[in-house]
Amino acid sequence: MNAEPYSPAMARPRRVMVLGLAALTTGFASVEMHRLLSARGTTVPEVFVLMLFTLCFAWIALSFWGGVAGFVQLVSKSRVPGLRWPTEAEAAGPLTRRTAVVMPVHNEDPASVFAHVQATYESIAATGHLDAFDFYVLSDSTRAEAWVAEELAWSELCRRVGGQGRIFYRRRSDNTGKKAGNLAEFCERWGRRYDYLLVLDADSLMAGDSVVSMARLMELNPGAGILQVPPQNVGRSTLFARLQQFAGRIYGPIVAAGAAAWQLGDSNYWGHNAILRMAPFIEHCGLPVLPGQQPFGGHILSHDFVEAALMRRAGYTVWLVPELGGSYEQPPPDLLAYAQRDRRWCQGNLQHLGLVMAGGLHPMSRAHFVMGVMSYVASPLWLIFLLSGLFAALHEWFFAPTTFVDFQSTLPGGDAFDTAGALRLMVLSLAMLWIPRLMGLGLVLADRAEATRMGGRFKLALSVLLEGVVSTLMAPVMMLFQSHFVFGTLLGYRVSWSSQQREDTDLPWSEAFRRHKWHMAVGVVLAALTVAVAPGMLAWLSPVIMGLWLAPAISVFTARASLGLWAQRRGLFLIPEEVTPPSVLVRAQELSEEGMEPVDDALDHVLSDPRAHALHLALLEAHPTVGVPVALASARRKLLAGAMEPLSPQEKSAVLLDARTLSELRGRRLGARA
Template sequence: MSLAETILPGSRIRTGAIPWRCSGWLAVFIALTTLGTAAVVAVVAAAVEEWSPATGLALALVTPGALWVSGGAATAILGCLRKPPPPPAVPDDWRPKQRTAILVLLCGEAADPLSSYLAGLRRQLAAQGLAEATTVFVLSDTHEAVRIADEEAALAPLIAAGTVVYRRRSERTGHKPGNIAEWLAARSDGFTYMLVLDADSRMSAGRIRALMHRIETEPGLGLLQAGIARVRGRSLFGRHQRLSGRLLSPHFGRGLAAWSGKAGNYWGHNAIMRIAAFRSAAALPILSGPRPFGGTPLSHDFVEAAWIRREGWVVALDPDTRGSAEDGPQTLADFHRRDRRWCQGNLQHLRLIGEPGLDPVSRLHLALGIIGYLAAPVWLALMILVASDAVAIQGVLPLLAIATILMLPKLCALGHWLLRARTRRRQRLILRAGLHELAVSTLVAPLVMLRQSGAVLSVLAGRDCGWKRERPRALALPPWLPEVASGTGLLALGAAAGSASSLPWLLPVALPLLGAPLLQRWLERGA
């Protein structure tokens, strides 16, 4: 059966690759990103005291780093320029004509919180008139005996009541994508749409209803990704992530939706999609050769979005985070572990970005994911060149230029919220929250840069992290040892070079690295 034959009766959609046209928002994004990158490179070049091969290398390294931060700033500016769209109006008497499967993917996570959430969600769905139009499937890949027992005990009341349909695979072929593909092959008959949630995802029935209404009334829409907030964190680090999301997400999401247009992205969960559209992406490409660059793509969601768009379907982003959330890492160790897997997955996209027929904006999403991780070792290499005095930068203007571009998303967010504040007390709260977010982000950024640099080098060296659980090491070293060693090394290089001009560049990076033991303990309180 062709794709055109599987969509709603009476609707039409162009299948196959579609002609591409650069939208106005995308043109503005490209122009702003180019302008920001050129400005940083020009300012750094003008501040070079003496040209040498090392200076040329430094300038070459500045370019991708500046491209990454300028892209983030451009997205934030677009979000400020674009007015928030009005919330979608769903008629009170609307009832879906087609059925939606709500797929909850579970792999070893605690099942008790999920069970409580799903029991409440079923009651909400019934109150919204969606009981007959939705079925909740819990698709488990849990394989440890103790966790399986806990999972089955937690979900048993829901299974007995018919609240959820539970299935646990004995063979975890293909991991999460394979789990969904198996459901598609065996259980998708009778469903037109599927909404994907992770075990730590939380969506309200009202938001699910709005997504269902939109995808049913837009026949060309293949995938609709909802904006995602953070649930309340248990540690200071978790609360910081939530605060950052609340401050930065509204305008950043609007900017991303603006320049992405009909070729948006998919983040793996909190999204609804047309099953007919997703079938074109369910069979992920298997990359030849050994891991880490071979095998099934780890960051499969970007690839699935690109494949769906290649077939002519619209992939859209609804940036509103209301009624859509997820939990996040509560410790730096958990954050780095997840980020390491994402790093490998994004670098695998180097082998997919040239696939024929992809929408140019889909290629841009893949490219930005790659650059986002390569930027970390780029900045670290620049720090080493500056610390060793191999590159002498005159004055602080280049540092101020980079800091200004880095600050633009935060300034956009601060302006957005201050304009909405109606009282001085509210304005003070916003300013205090903004300063707190800036301070913690500034302290954490060098730690993330160092670990991402290590992750990139690990992938390039051929080390695979895959979906494996971390095994305890025979020799337990302090988790902050790489940070302290790197901070000490940077300051030692600067001291040996004897260049005072490098201090403004080194201190904001080296001091948080040296303070990693105290910083980690402070951030993880309550985790």
């Protein structure tokens, strides 16, 4: 146990070490690149190439040295300083504060959502500390069928676990502020009843002992404002998802431990699977509405970074606590779904550019904003770097007083090209990308039992190699996707903040070619330019070109659950949670497979099913919402006049919000049957 409270002095040497080594490595690589570019003098395009290279390499270097810090932290088996951990006596005692466990949802599958809620609820109950927790499902669903199905699933959950008075459901019809607005409305209405707020996503799942430990750490560390437990990807079968799950299990601990080791109490918050101190969250973390129009103005989309920064500005610490574990979520099922999620996150992170210089923020909070932006801007920077390199070569060809043969001799493969220097730079770059992978692999290989649960040492090493190859081929596709998202946001493109795709479904070839046709075209143009201008560079660019050419095939084949299950049967890309799954995962899977009766027509279901009708009216009375008078009037004319014209989604929702109309229609149906 470390009872010494957190102070900036604890973090200073760690940050000097990580940031200093990143700066030194970047300096060495930049000097090498400058030497390669200036063999025949330095042109203006080459200076631009060098600047882009330095910026991009700095991002790689920071990630690398953060991973090294994580490796050291894990090998030392020590906890980061600044947090007080419970003694054995304290860990056995009761919780003295109350926690609200909240799950915001938006047009999700109710069977899956409430299976996760029930599994988490039962897991906490098994610890003996259930009295310290209440559960809230906060619906922002706009589809009437999802809304009514949520009501029925909530009622059934309460009946099964005896959760009346402890599990609550609320749907709001005004979706202002998206998820952040949903949480803000909860805090305004019910927040002051609780000491802590545990935020889950619609696909989140948490083990009860981890939840109890989070609450206990908050009790023992009154200066802590947020404790974030990194979620582990689980529960999907497609090859793409299994690659994500495997990579997260091998490299995720290195990344999380590294961030925790050098950021300490100035860490970040990822929006879910985290516990927050309610009073300062309500008082200090209200989100501003940014001036101007979207995509940079309006409501803040990626609220988590901003809330962490505001909590830190208020004097409370923010911690990443990877050693707790027991925190799970589901990855996107395929590359296109992953890119769709990235598009939303990209716009949200780019909004943070306007907050970097906001008054009173901690320097690390500003750094988190910059790192969040850089996680997306790095892709267009690399793209511009590649294009600038070709432009610099063309500039040299057209404007330097030399023959084409002499010019080609200065390019990769030519006699005058510094092959040894280029190889040094390439080896350094590849090493910084692969060493964190190998460190993660080494930690697992050192644990015989863990390696066995991941397929054995040979198949584990083979899985790391195959995952690295597939990731390398996917990288140029994601580079173009993210470049498109960044440029689109800068040009004013606005994204819709819709629910994520979570089902395992095969991707049609037609859709893959439609979404990747421009990626393939870029690959063809890049290959043609390289062959025409600098054929010696073809080998250097071959991973990029092949990844772009193969983009549709990669998307189609990695989206197939059959291939993912085939790999699983052969011991590839296994994670321990599949071989010896924790009880909370087993329970969630059992409940999800039980399913629930689908709601095909929400209005008809509420009118024809007496239980659904009574429940819906009771919830309308408990949580009154404002309907849309125009849509309601139009719907009443159609329904009460017996018109055959179907209701629009807006009209159906308006009727479902009006108890008087529902009672009238229900009475008419009963009268007609009599």
